[in-house]
Amino acid sequence: MKIAYKVWLDQNGKAFGDGPYELLKRVEKTESLHQAAKQMDMSYSKAWCLIRSLEERLDFPLLGRKVGGPSGGGSKVTPQGKTLMNHYKRFRKEVEKDLEKIYRKHFDDIERKKWK
């Protein structure tokens, strides 16, 4: 047996979580929401709507326009978006570590005894 979980930030609905984090991570790398969405097997319109709904709930922009460059622009993560990503990353790592520990504390012993 093992622990399973989903965790996210809520503000009148899902405001941030693993999926959005992954998407922004890929925007940072590719500087393109098109590319980021494609890498995640997500349609561009779905990715766009997701970002817009998160921004509405968070009340700050996650993506900005990158102007110029050889490819003629693209998307970039805003400073506020980066701050959120950094906090979320550390938060998420600690959640994982702690939940695993709590699970082991409460179930390891009883599992070894095969629930007798």
Next chain:
Amino acid sequence: MKIAYKVWLDQNGKAFGDGPYELLKRVEKTESLHQAAKQMDMSYSKAWCLIRSLEERLDFPLLGRKVGGPSGGGSKVTPQGKTLMNHYKRFRKEVEKDLEKIYRKHFDDIERKKWK
């Protein structure tokens, strides 16, 4: 903003979680899976199938037959089921407390600053 999460025990699929805990809790009180399901707005057949699939994954019985009594029988939680419930209850409480703490640690400060 706040933290939101779902947590459950997995063994080749969902093996136990808040819903099953609540259902068993009500079986303990009512000594009837019928009554317990009804209180949770769940059909008896759905509750029955849920219990069977959990038992299959856990590899031990959760419910047994209560024989006799004025109402002529009913359901009762097995000793293994009770052990699971007790462990789950303590596990769940600690999960809640810890996740709230981790959330505050990583987001309280930045929220106060309004993500500036």
